Amino acid sequence: METASITFITGGVRSGKSSFAERVALNKAMEIGGALHYIATSESFDGEMKERIALHRKDRNESGSSWKTWEQATNIGSVAFQFHENDVLLLDCLTTLLSNELFAHELDKSKPLLHKEEVFHHIWTGIKMLANNCNHLVLVSNEVLSDPIPQNEQMMSYCQLLGNLHKQITSIAKQAYVVEAGIPLLMKEG
């Protein structure tokens, strides 16, 4: 399969995956003299989330580089046309994006109820659109599949889709890393 200009990064909670992803994006932007964009998939409903997002945003901008933030809880493909070949994108994170997409109908009945295959296709298309409209795309996700899979249909679908998305991404990504206690392990280089 053809490789895309994607770096895929996962890790557990507080593993340092987001900081590492920011460094990867920053280095790439410096290398090409490109602009940095941050695509946040968390919806800032509650106070704690708002605070975390603000802190993350402050950290990124205090690092001496300037990031433009896009809040995109669903439909990541819809912002793809905003970017061009000199942009470096960081999307954090896929686990949240998948739950936003998969459970959208449950939270808001006016949203259509999609089959899991449709959700997969929708997210995958969005990722490809982003990757095709920028210089480099950094994708961050979580390690959540090394725990017994909950025996209810929705969670099974969630885990299966997440695993399938990760496999599809590693198959085309240029690099893939898993971050353990702040240390990135290179799993794929190619």
Added chain:
Amino acid sequence: MHFITGGAFNGKRAWVNKNYQEAEWISAYKGELLLENPAILQSSKIVLEGVELWTKELSAKMTINQAREYLKKVIEDWLEWESLSSDRKIIVIGTDIMKGIVPVEKENRNWRDLTGWFYQDLSLRCERVDLIWYGINRTLKGSGL
């Protein structure tokens, strides 16, 4: 003997299928029982899939220590069967279920503990161990297939 582990939906089965095309599969996911005596099968390559379901069953039937000793004995029987012919191999696939929050229920804690012990015992006795991470293998022990 070759042990393959990794999280759920990470592509373990696809990787084993690709690397051991001629093997006969015994799958706990299809309700098949723990293979105690491989000699009842005709094939020289045997894949045992979903061993974490067998540890679940055992952990409900006996104490952790009894179950661990029993499984150690099973591992030795598998190795003995393998040793009788150079083309024989057992490939064991076990899903990693050990990296979540400690389960509240004792039976689930026991299951998880036994599974972790079993995987350590397997790794010790296997000539090769691979971790599968979203379709990518990382060899943790040994080399060659």
